[in-house]
Amino acid sequence: MSEHDGQRLLKRILAGLDESAGPLTHVELTPARPEHHAEWPSFATREVVDALRDSGMPAPWTHQAQAAELAWSGRHVVVSTGTASGKSACYLLPVLTALTSGKRDTALYLAPTKALGADQVRSVGELGLSAVRAATVDGDTPLGERDWAAAHANWLFTNPDMLHFSLLPRHERWARFFRNLRFVVIDECHAYRGLFGSHVALLIRRLRRIAARYGADPVFLLASATAAEPGHSASALTGLEVTEVTEDGSPRGARTVALWEPPLESETGEHGAPVRRQAGAEAARVLADLVIEGARTLAFVRSRHGAELTALGAKRILGEIDNRLAGKIAAYRGGYLAEDRRGLESALDSGSLLGVATTNALELGIDITGLDAVLVAGYPGTLASFWQQAGRAGRAGEDEPLVVFIARDDPLDTYLVHHPEAIFDRPVESTVLDPANPYVLGPHLACATAELPLTRAGLAEFGGAETAEPLLTELTEQKLVRARPHGWFWSSRDRPHGTVDLRGSGGGQIAVVEGDTGRLLGTVDAGSAPSSVHEGAVHLHQGESFVVDSLDLDEGIALVHAERPDWITTPREVVDIRVLETLTRQEHGDGVTSCLGSVEVTSQVIGYLRKLPSGQVLDQVPLDLPEQVLRTRAVWYTVGEDLLRNNAPGGAGLDPARIPGALHAAEHAAIGLLPLFATCDRWDIGGVSTALHADTGEATVFVHDGHPGGAGFADRGFAALVPWLATTRKAISACECPAGCPSCVQSPKCGNGNEPLDKQGAMAVLSAVLPVLRSGVT
Structure with a gap:
């Protein structure tokens, strides 16, 4: 012990x-789990083996040796094992052997965070292999160090953002590196899910295209936390056939x-x-x-x-x-x-x-x-x-x-x-990503065309001609791309890379600046700025408390002053939703339908509440901020008026005045439970409920993806609608509160201040709807 x-x-x-x-x-x-060792791979040189031994690795575990052998043989491989299982050795063995072989081989390491990349390059440096010239290239790297890396480094450590904004659009500057690219390491690849994952999947396809331009065909080595179907997820991410290694030999x-x-x-x-x-x-x-x-x-x-x-x-x-x-x-x-x-x-x-x-x-x-x-x-x-x-x-x-x-x-x-x-007892989730999402694919087609002319044969990597050509036609009509018999060519003076929001954060960053001193405190995502750094908002930074004096979205700056008020702030928001296209519709009877489709969500922060820590509201302050419009995917279900008002067994038995609160409570609880069925967080999704929606003609509950074009979460919700809503009802009924609380139907992100909410009404609605949904499609 x-x-x-x-x-x-x-x-x-x-x-x-x-x-x-x-x-x-x-x-x-x-x-506890015992360890299982293997012999050092036969390809690994004495120099590399000695360096790894000196670093505290007496012998490889079985999964390390298996993955390294696969990669050295030219197979793309993903290692999906637990935290602290030494996944780094899976790529260190083949990469270090290649870089110390006396050839001109190079390697690229991609991490989702700067901290991880910086830590890995430190670890490689501590091995003391003089032939390995490792360099970090990220947003914090000075220009002089970037110049050295372009001319001399044989192992670059970077992140998707830097690859997108710098390395690929300026690939001529990195020609030496790309020409000799033998290995690409994608670390913590389970982090690439949803909209971010869809962007990175297309970024990887652009990387492969640039490498091929210089005659390279690198082997991809991916490291992931334990995940369901890691080979399938890694293949979706890279566009390649990837072999998975999942038997964990570490203790x-x-x-x-x-x-x-x-x-x-x-x-x-x-x-x-x-x-x-x-x-x-x-x-x-x-x-x-x-x-x-x-x-x-x-x-x-x-x-x-x-x-x-x-x-x-x-x-x-x-x-x-x-x-x-x-x-x-x-x-x-x-x-x-x-x-x-x-x-x-x-x-x-x-x-x-x-x-x-x-x-x-x-x-x-x-x-x-x-x-x-x-x-x-x-x-x-x-x-x-x-x-x-x-x-x-x-x-x-x-x-x-x-x-x-x-x-x-x-x-x-x-x-x-x-x-x-x-x-x-539940298996971990499989990754959700959709690189064919037109809101994601279109901008990446623009970037790919700006990097290299795009041929018709090259469309196979971008969803095929049927998916990509309509988007290229739009770019042509916007006079950004010129179509020629041999393919598509970028024709604008401006590069498109700056318009792509890889992480789906809402487009750019807002600088948080202390007005009195001009000190830059940090940044927030532009998409969340209206609700997090609006005028009057309380903002914390490294233990210091500030109040926002002004927010200028056009200039990208929020001015703050130091203050430690006794109250906290909560934004108030109005949201409307419009159905653009119903992709799938299932009618179940009694006015109950379930649908999946495209929607337009319009939201606007209209004010904020000042509250004491106890939750007591001091006052409501109005704000004048612009509307935000989101086109995305949603799952929704409708409920007929007769079923809602019917007091007979099977009906919800609700008076008209209770229906808005019942639907609102059911919506909140469903949003809270969707992460059990889709690889998402409640902050990745949103919802709207209404007693009579103009597009459906019925009482309707919507749950929508929180990212442009969708990220696959609504699709998962539609596919699991019955178990999802059954679990939602179970969670509400199990809560011991009398009228609704944050553990069941109240939401921390509700723009209406959790009004109106009817917990018992939500249970009545779900109890009426679920048997109809289970009965099938009429």
Whole structure:
């Protein structure tokens, strides 16, 4: 047993709590797994083997040797094993052997985050192989270092953004590198899902096209967390046939995993609903207890704002005990400046920080070792991400660390902590991506044409002529592309790359600047700016509190001043939805239909509420911000008036005045539970409900993807409509609150302030609709 074994740490954080109403809902001890070694691959040179041995790798595990052999033989391969299973050695063996062979071979490494890429290039440098000239090329790399990399580096470490904005459009500058490209490593490839994954899939096709232009045909090596059908997902991502390696030969220590539901607060929230202690606040208390024990701990929190609040809360608790301990707590999140990130990463690596509250920026970040505990404050959206975060604990394979999943007060988290089988007995999800999405494909066709003329034969890589040609015709009509007998040629003076939003963040960044000093605090996504840094919003940065004075979307700047108000802010939003095209429609009778199609969602932040931490509303402040229009995909179902108002068995028996609140509550709960059936997070999707929709002529509940063109989530929801709505009804009925609360039907992102909501009405609607849906199609 380790000095900080999970059982002992769990008892410590439970000390003093009321056992009769304690927060624990389930404790699971995941078993240890022995290691299985293999011989060093025969192709690996003595120099490479000695370097890896000296770094602490006495012999490869079976999956490392298998993947390395496949890649060296020219097979594209994906390794899908658990956190801390040494996936990096799977590509280090073939890549390092190639780079030290005396030839001119080069390799490219792609990571979804800068932190991960920076950590990997450090690890390669520490191997001391003089023939390996590794270089980081990302947005933080000075121009002089980029010039050196273009002329001399044989292993580039970068990210999709840099590949898109710099390397591919300026491929002539990198001709030496692309001409000799032998291996492409795509690390943490499970992160490429949804809209981001669809963009990266097309980016990889453009990379392959550029490599072929210079005569190269690289082998792709992909590393993934444990995922369903990793070979299929990797093939969709790369457009190639990929062999999967899934048998994990690495050791894993036993792990204590606790499911934790925070207690109810003494005060009630909106509309008198019971409110549980916030997951971030609970995580702060637990984090402080663990730091007192000397346990190295990461607390994953769902949002940037939440990570800041959790770190502040833990510091405050520890400050009352020992200020030296308070100094061992920090927050880490995206949006920090490069030098701030590097400093925190160094402190983490050295152990001078004991507790860190972080967003998922460290889920895929630096190689943190020796952690005693991980807190997951709020379900991260997918099981793959949950186990990736949990796997940060006990990375040596010898300790028995502690993992605590702290539920947020929302339907999905509440369901999971009371249904542990949905975590421990359910397979991880398969990746969802759709590179044929015209909103994604069109801009990438423009980029591909600007990089190299696009021939008709080349359309096969971009969905084929039937999919790509209509989009190229649009580009031709816009006079951006010129069609010729031999193909399509870029004709505009401006390159199209700057118009592509790879991460689906809403187009560009808004700089957050302290008005008095001109200090740049960080950035926020332009798409979320109206709701997060609107005038009057409270903004947190590295423990400091600011209030926004002004937001200029055209100039891309939000001016703030330092202030620590007693209130928090919540945006108010109005949303409308219009059906553009019904792709699939199923009629079930009683006015119940289920549909999948394209919709246009119009939203506008019209004001914000100032609230006390208790939830009490101080006032509502109006705002004048522009409308945002989103064309995307949605799943929806309609309910006939007779079924809604019928008091007979099988009917919902609702008075007309209750119908809007019933549908609204059913919509909220369905959004909360969709991540069980689609590889998404509730923040990836949205919804609208109405007692009479103009396009359907019936009461209708819509759930839509939150990204242009859709990201596949609505499609998954449509395919699993009956089990999805059945689970939604079960979650609502299991909640003990009398009239609706955040654990069942209230939503933290509701633009209408959770009004109106009718919990019992939602159960009545779903109870009436589900038997009709189960009866089939009429």
